[in-house]
Amino acid sequence: LMSTGTLRPLEAGMDEAQGTTKGILDDTELVGLELDTPTDEYVERVRAAYTVWHRVRAPEIVPLAIEKRFDQQINGVRCVGIIDLIDIGSGVKTVVDLKITKRKKSEREARNSLQLAMYANVTNTPHVGFDAVVAKASGSEVHPVRAILTAGDLAWAGTLVRNVAESINKGVFPLSSPEEWWCTERFCSFWKECRGKGC
Numbered sequence: 001l002m003s004t005g006t007l008r009p010l011e012a013g014m015d016e017a018q019g020t021t022k023g024i025l026d027d028t029e030l031v032g033l034e035l036d037t038p039t040d041e042y043v044e045r046v047r048a049a050y051t052v053w054h055r056v057r058a059p060e061i062v063p064l065a066i067e068k069r070f071d072q073q074i075n076g077v078r079c080v081g082i083i084d085l086i087d088i089g090s091g092v093k094t095v096v097d098l099k100i101t102k103r104k105k106s107e108r109e110a111r112n113s114l115q116l117a118m119y120a121n122v123t124n125t126p127h128v129g130f131d132a133v134v135a136k137a138s139g140s141e142v143h144p145v146r147a148i149l150t151a152g153d154l155a156w157a158g159t160l161v162r163n164v165a166e167s168i169n170k171g172v173f174p175l176s177s178p179e180e181w182w183c184t185e186r187f188c189s190f191w192k193e194c195r196g197k198g199c
Helices: 010-026 032-036 039-056 107-111 114-123 151-169
Strands: 063-074 077-087 094-101 127-134 141-148
Touching: 010 039, 039 094, 039 127, 039 141, 063 114, 063 151, 077 114, 077 151, 094 114, 107 127, 107 141, 114 127, 114 151
Parallel strands: 094 127
Antiparallel strands: 063 077, 077 094, 127 141
């Protein structure tokens, strides 16, 4: 879309899904139940999510950047990452992260997202949001959610980044909240050394 101005056909994404998904899986350390999930199942999930995203969300996008890499200082800390999308389709420059989830995202989640606040900091863009592809048994749905971050929100993110970096430099690695999805045996490769110690 960025190079031609035209959204490519859905079929092109469908054809690439198997090779792209397999490549990602080959480069990913799978844990827990993921180890027993067949590659074909992942491919079908990707195709279902891409189909609804292509139909509902993609036609609205006017991309300024996709998969934009950054290597910048946030509050004196070097931060490296990749921003999924910087979009101006709504008429306002907006930093967007694509999520595949089991439930809708809220404006509160977007406003409190450290990830989006970091992206806002490095792009000087207060308008942020998620494009959430919600996977349901009845079929996938797309739910965009947007938020406008304040100077206070950006300062909070900078403070948090600085505090975590200082702790890590001292050899103190902050633990995740047990409410987070990655703080589970399925998704954390350190589970047995932490919450899964059985003590």
